[in-house]
Amino acid sequence: MHPNIALIERFYSCFKVLDGDGMAHCYHDQIEFSDPVFPALKGSKAGAMWKMLCSQAQGFELVFSEAQADDTAGTAHWEATYIFSATGRNVHNRIDASFRFQDGKIIQHRDSFSFWRWSSMALGPVGMLLGWS
Template sequence: MNPANGRLIQDFYTAFQQLDAEAMANCYASDVRFSDPVFPDLRGEDAVDMWRMLTQRATDFSLSFDNIQADEQRGSAQWVATYVFSPTGNTVVNRINAHFKFADGKIVEHRDQFDLWRWAAQALGLKGRLLGWTPLVHKAIRGQAAKGLAQFQAART
């Protein structure tokens, strides 16, 4: 275990628990690459803006994390976010496996993995349970998320 990189992951999720996107951003390299099933390829400021958007919009939010592993180059953690998905009012409990790459004391790559169908079933209700496995619904979820991020970024400028 690399204590500094393990601490970096811990600092990131502790800041997330406090909905402190700027402290989260301090853990990232300026050219960080982020991906998950909803935001498949964000880089640099777009990744940070995603966290800013999510932390500002969080409702009834809680987060737990554990199983932090880190060496000189790579790391991982497991985390669970519980929140209300505002468009539907449904509570989501999202279980996520995170993978990281490090360089120069910062996170340079962050990849989250979770079951998008399970997420859709919770967030979207019956529609998500019935159709959340389809590529069409996955594409729609990604499109809505990208649109929301673009609107958030436009409002910040």
């Protein structure tokens, strides 16, 4: 197994058990993370986001698959089911992730998903409208 595939699997294995510190440890000090909700997190802010999400998770389940990587880049698919704490609504989010690697760590992480679909589940009717804007 390529070491960067093992790194992706370690990242999601930590996430599966809500180990935000373990997830952050997979990141390079100069990590750049983005997704539709957190569009530009750099450095320790990216790891702090995962720690916060893990500490607040309710009814959380994670499945990850299709991890692929070479020396510089990788991808994975993951799905998270959880209760969105702000509204108590159930969310099932499907995410495609892309990674760049440097010095045996993840230096760039981009998660892609439908903001409209996520906001509709997380926020209900308000989210449906928000997702269209």
